[in-house]
Ligand code: HEM
């Protein structure tokens with residue numbers, strides 16, 4: 234009978250493909266040296282660069298090599314694109330890290346994103362491949378959506394790269410562990426939901442709340458009013474949560490963390506394979522840690538907010554009135570600590 238080949242790594246871990254052994258110290262050094270053991274700024278930024286690098290791809294024309302690390306290899310070109318503002322900071326960490334560990338830039342970005350997620354309670358395990366070759370060309374400008382783009386334009390760009398509207402909303406679960414620096418630098422690290430260190434579904438609920446004020450000094454391009462002091466809302470998130478093509482998916486994710494996390498995981502793997510041939514890569518998912526569960530199983534209304542503050546679309550599944558409201562009075566949403 235066939236016996237699945239196994240290899241024993243230097244640290245005693247048994248893996249199904251010996252090529253994964255080299256990524257065990259990569260994983261540990263990412264966690265300790267880059268992410269400092271937390272679902273903080275650097276973990277967030279690594280998930281963001283995983284998107285920006287990979288989406289340099291089109292199924293129909295040559296827009297770039299996809300998940301190939303060109304964001305780093307051709308950083309002099311791609312980091313100057315406006316939509317990549319702020320990505321330079323994590324490149325400064327990941328570029329020397331990849332060189333020191335002898336792995337490709339495409340791998341440090343996509344493997345790094347999966348390891349980053351493992352630090353965020355509630356995040357799913359993402360099927361993770363390694364073995365990407367070095368990038369041979371930069372992506373063209375315009376592949377990364379801007380927060381001030383209309384929904385039509387965002388959905389068209391994502392479809393051009395192979396993603397259906399439901400998959401776009403699944404990918405936007407990433408904004409549950411996210412903050413902005415570049416739209417309004419004066420309030421850098423202001424988060425998109427009240428729990429940026431948790432991969433919960435709070436962002437899907439909070440973006441549905443009626444916006445009431447700007448967290449900083451008025452309005453900026455790509456920014457709209459948010460419901461909570463200190464919370465930042467992207468125009469694109471507001472609009473995708475309310476557009477008839479995407480609102481029902483958005484609302485369903487506010488109600489069902491596990492389905493949301495599962496769909497996000499599948500979409501992240503798909504993203505990580507853009508421009509790559511899966512059968513030429515090695516599956517090293519078995520060395521990615523599973524994130525701890527989120528402390529909450531259901532989204533909650535931030536203190537002072539109720540069902541009546543939601544801006545809902547009528548969907549097949551009516552939005553329940555039973556979600557709980559946090560006790561107390563609303564305080565400002567804390568900024569993500571700098572790393
Ligand atoms: C679909 C359209 C999208 C738009 C318009 C968009 C826009 C933005 C913007 C403007 C920021 C703030 C950047 C800054 O000022 O520092 C941001 C942050 C972020 N985005 Fe997106 N995004 C989109 C999709 C995605 C996707 C698909 C992912 C990942 C799968 C992602 C992951 C993140 C993360 C993790 C952050 C936080 C980075 C940090 O805190 O350092 N975004 N996004």
Ligand SMILES: [Ca+2]
Nearest residue numbers: 409428429431
């Ligand atoms: Ca969150």
